[in-house]
Amino acid sequence: MKNKLSAPGYIFAAVMLFLVFPLCAGAEDALIVYTEGDVDIDHGYGNRDLAIIGDPVMNGESVITGPVGYAELERGSGTSITIQPDTIFRLEQTAERGEKRDIMRCTLGSVAYRFTQIRGREPYLVTPSAAAGIRGTEVTVSAADDGSSLFVVQSGTVEVEAEGSTVVLGADEGVEVRPGETPGEKFDVKRGGLDYSKWREARRTSFIDNPAAAAEGLERRFAGLIEKVEELAPVYAESKRWLDYEREQMKEVEQEKGIEARKSYYRDKVYPLEVQSHNAFITLRYWASSAFSLRRYVLGRMYVSLKTSYLADLDNLKFQDFLGVYRRILAVYEEKVVPRLTDADLI
Amino acid sequence: MVSQNHRFGTLTGVFILIVLILSGCSSLPVSQRPDSVESLLYKLETGDAENAAGLTRVPFLLDGEILVTGKDARLLWSNLKDVPGLFASPQILSITPALPADYTKFADSSDMRVFFERALPANPALVEIQTSFGRFLLLVSGKKIGIPVLAGMKGPLK
Numbered sequence: 273m274k275n276k277l278s279a280p281g282y283i284f285a286a287v288m289l290f291l292v293f294p295l296c297a298g299a300e301d302a303l304i305v306y307t308e309g310d311v312d313i314d315h316g317y318g319n320r321d322l323a324i325i326g327d328p329v330m331n332g333e334s335v336i337t338g339p340v341g342y343a344e345l346e347r348g349s350g351t352s353i354t355i356q357p358d359t360i361f362r363l364e365q366t367a368e369r370g371e372k373r374d375i376m377r378c379t380l381g382s383v384a385y386r387f388t389q390i391r392g393r394e395p396y397l398v399t400p401s402a403a404a405g406i407r408g409t410e411v412t413v414s415a416a417d418d419g420s421s422l423f424v425v426q427s428g429t430v431e432v433e434a435e436g437s438t439v440v441l442g443a444d445e446g447v448e449v450r451p452g453e454t455p456g457e458k459f460d461v462k463r464g465g466l467d468y469s470k471w472r473e474a475r476r477t478s479f480i481d482n483p484a485a486a487a488e489g490l491e492r493r494f495a496g497l498i499e500k501v502e503e504l505a506p507v508y509a510e511s512k513r514w515l516d517y518e519r520e521q522m523k524e525v526e527q528e529k530g531i532e533a534r535k536s537y538y539r540d541k542v543y544p545l546e547v548q549s550h551n552a553f554i555t556l557r558y559w560a561s562s563a564f565s566l567r568r569y570v571l572g573r574m575y576v577s578l579k580t581s582y583l584a585d586l587d588n589l590k591f592q593d594f595l596g597v598y599r600r601i602l603a604v605y606e607e608k609v610v611p612r613l614t615d616a617d618l619i
Numbered sequence: 620m621v622s623q624n625h626r627f628g629t630l631t632g633v634f635i636l637i638v639l640i641l642s643g644c645s646s647l648p649v650s651q652r653p654d655s656v657e658s659l660l661y662k663l664e665t666g667d668a669e670n671a672a673g674l675t676r677v678p679f680l681l682d683g684e685i686l687v688t689g690k691d692a693r694l695l696w697s698n699l700k701d702v703p704g705l706f707a708s709p710q711i712l713s714i715t716p717a718l719p720a721d722y723t724k725f726a727d728s729s730d731m732r733v734f735f736e737r738a739l740p741a742n743p744a745l746v747e748i749q750t751s752f753g754r755f756l757l758l759v760s761g762k763k764i765g766i767p768v769l770a771g772m773k774g775p776l777k
Contacts, residue, residue, distance in 0.1 A: 281660075301732035310689060314687070317737050317738060318625070318678055318734070318737065318738030336687065336688055338688075338689040338690075339689060339690065339693070341623070348751070358689075358690040360687070360688065380688070380690075501714065516662075548730075553665070567686070568685065568730075572684045572685065572686060572687075572691070573686075573691060575681070575684050576681050576684060576686055576691055576694060576695055577694060579681065579682065579694050580681075580699050580702075581698050583698075583699065583702050583705075583775075584702050584703075584752075602728070606728060606729060610729045615733045615737060618730050618733040618734075619678075619685075619728060619733055619734060619737055619738050
């Protein structure tokens with residue numbers, strides 16, 4: 273007996289192809305080429321596997337290293353990514369002016385990148401507090417528990433952008449970006465002269481000393497991301513509305529003028545809207561994912577640090593002030609971010 | 620003859636009873652056995668932070684948070700080890716299998732709903748305990764051999 277698709281089956285398959293193909297077509301996987309200690313690949317929905325050399329890391333997946341975990345990834349022939357211990361690193365994608373752009377997100381910990389050959393648009397290096405565009409570069413990115421980031425360039429040029437302000441870094445230069453603030457003053461870095469773990473420890477101490485202030489910085493950054501989500505949501509909704517309308521029109525054209533007229537209607541009217549709608553969707557998703565990362569990983573770690581530190585003194589004002597900001601962020605997250613993500617994104 | 624038959628029947632009955640008791644015990648996952656949960660709490664209370672982190676599963680729930688890294692687990696225990704009597708003299712108030720609908724017991728949020736619907740660990744159980752420090756809700760999980768692992772904690776509850 274042959275397995276044959278019914279008419280609804282064909283329609284379903286066609287819809288799935290349309291939905292899935294554009295997402296996969298531009299997705300370039302990275303490959304695990306070396307690991308030491310605990311290294312996991314998080315596939316979403318809480319599915320985590322031990323990373324093994326040769327494993328692919330797909331867009332939307334994260335690499336999480338343990339206390340002595342270390343991983344090296346390669347992407348294409350020209351990108352090397354080195355992930356240090358206690359790091360959360362994720363591959364994503366967005367669209368900018370109609371063109372797809374790869375995102376490499378370091379949410380916590382430290383990641384070093386080396387780009388020798390870049391196909392298409394340069395990737396964005398994203399942290400909780402900033403985003404950086406690169407040109408033929410070696411750069412190390414570190415993200416601290418309070419959401420601060422440190423960018424240090426070994427060679428090439430990096431543009432670090434945060435809160436609408438940009439700093440251009442050359443070789444042996446670095447900059448710190450605190451959440452919700454513009455990039456700080458750039459500084460010179462001696463080769464091997466910067467201890468990233470000491471920098472992260474100093475940022476952590478600062479957060480423990482004044483948790484409400486650190487959470488407010490995070491809240492400002494969060495508000496900036498929400499603004500982007502709010503800006504893009506109606507753009508996507510409008511684009512999708514037009515797409516649905518034109519698809520209906522296309523059916524009428526086919527009924528009235530035949531299949532050839534339908535094909536040219538699709539090419540001229542529907543396809544451009546499909547591309548526009550898809551790009552608006554992945555860009556919206558990128559900003560919503562940025563807000564999610566901030567809430568889950570940075571705010572989450574702040575919460576565990578403080579709740580367990582003040583467990584015997586929960587009425588302490590420092591903790592209560594932090595809780596006030598924490599609850600505000602959660603309320604906005606639930607209202608504005610969650611509706612833009614899928615269940616798989618939330619795990 | 621009658622007596623022998625009677626004896627054989629009694630022995631068979633006892634044997635069946637023992638088998639039933641044993642199979643009943645072994646079918647209950649460690650996460651739902653009070654003695655196994657007590658063993659876990661004892662180890663968490665008496666062991667150092669590193670041992671406690673080793674008995675902690677990630678992703679781990681703390682109140683409404685989902686902690687995903689080993690560093691979070693170590694951070695949690697390095698701080699909790701400074702809290703005197705956190706799990707000392709625990710009294711188990713209840714043990715029930717954890718179900719997707721139970722997410723609100725940790726937090727009435729989308730994150731928690733999705734975690735309980737999609738990412739509950741194997742043999743999950745909700746354990747409510749009273750210690751000298753306060754009342755806690757725990758999420759424990761584990762297979763049939765050994766002791767369970769801690770997969771979540773909320774409290775002290777009011």
